[in-house]
Amino acid sequence: MHRAYKISILYFSLFTLLLLMSGIMIFEAKIGFDVQRALGYYIGNKELFVAAKTNGGILKLVLPHIFGFALLSMVVLHFLIFTKFRNRVFVKVLLYTILVSQFFEIFSPFLIINISEIFIYLKISSFFIYISLIPIVLYLLFDSIAQIKFR
């Protein structure tokens, strides 16, 4: 890989942080980080005139995210190949934690409306785990990229 690709990767990291920031802002504006407010978003809130979400409605919301999360995670995580940490155990733990958290971030709303309201904690925590771990991957990337000997 050529030295010049570092530029693309570094800018891509900045875009990723911007995307995460916009994701946090949307989550706060639409769903909310308060458990009761977030629950109201899914099961409805009569006082705020919020209608309960249906399975079809949630599916419509999550559809672009299934592909979006997958593509973003694949691109960001595959950069770990170029880092000095690629064979470390904690990188594997990081990878699987990110993939599992993104799965529950996308699909936990179905558990909330179909099984139990308790899954709202899973929704909020998986969101925070994903949002926190991606910058850690980017940090590992920044930490390694300066030391990699490119062709």
Place this chain on the structure above:
Amino acid sequence: MKFTLIKDLKQDSVMKPILSGLLFFIILYLVSDIFVKDLGFGISVHTIKLTLFGSEEEFLDPITQASFLEFWHVEIFFIMMIVFTLSTIFIRVSNASKSAIVIVNLMMISSIISLISLPFAYFFSSEFINIYVATFFIWHILALFCAFYSLKRLHYA
């Protein structure tokens, strides 16, 4: 990213048409993006102001915060994927020349500034719309240049 490891792209009978197709569709996307923005969000300072803040005289409602954030979120995702893919191809076919690096930097910086100036315009000051419009066209022009140049290098250089 496999194409970054192939020695001679122009002689590669599989990778060459794949990259050409990708570049062709990126060009179509960039041109279509300008037309779609013109029809919806706006590409001039006046039309973007109307979209973001509405107009009592013209009975236009401003965009809601949730809709604006969703629009911004989707924009970031698409732009990051396009400029990243395009920059890697452009760097590869231009043999990472100094001028290519400068162009990639300008394209990346202008696209990031355009994305950052959008929420600044919505939440803080409408003056940032000027920056958004200028950088929107700068990064589109540079991206189109990178795409056309890459196609030319793949086929004629």
